[in-house]
Amino acid sequence: DCGPNVTMCRKIxxxxxxxxxxxxxxxxxxxxxxxxxxxxxxxxxxxxxxYRIKMKYCHCGNQHGCNSASNVQLPLVxxxxxxxxxxxxxxxxxx
Numbered sequence: 001d002c003g004p005n006v007t008m009c010r011k012i013x014x015x016x017x018x019x020x021x022x023x024x025x026x027x028x029x030x031x032x033x034x035x036x037x038x039x040x041x042x043x044x045x046x047x048x049x050x051y052r053i054k055m056k057y058c059h060c061g062n063q064h065g066c067n068s069a070s071n072v073q074l075p076l077v078x079x080x081x082x083x084x085x086x087x088x089x090x091x092x093x094x095x
Contacts, residue, residue, distance in 0.1 A: 002030035008059050010034060013044070017052030034059035 002009060010031035016023050036059050037043040044058040 006030040006032055008032075008034050008036065008061060011044075011056075011058040011060075013056040013058075015054040031059055036060055 008031040010029045012027040012029070014025045014027065016025075034057075037045065042058075042060075044056040047055045047057070049055065
C-alpha cells in the first residue's frame, strides 16, 4: 500500500545481458508522479540503453492489485518433505 499522498504505483522491469544470458529484475515502488500507461497501466514504456540493458517503466493508478506480484503457494506437504527427510535420516543414523 502506498501513502495517502501517492496516487500511482510504478513497476520497473530491468533486463541485463550478463554471462551469455538475460537476467531480469522487478522493482515495485510507490510513485508520486508519472504517466499512467495505456490499458490502465498494463502497457509499459520501453527504453534500451547501452551495454545490453533494457528497461520497462509501468505506471498505474493506486487501485488494489494494479502493481501486484504473483503469489506462489505451495501445499503444506511440499514444505514439510525436506523436514521429514531429515528426520528420517537422523533416525536411520541412530538405529
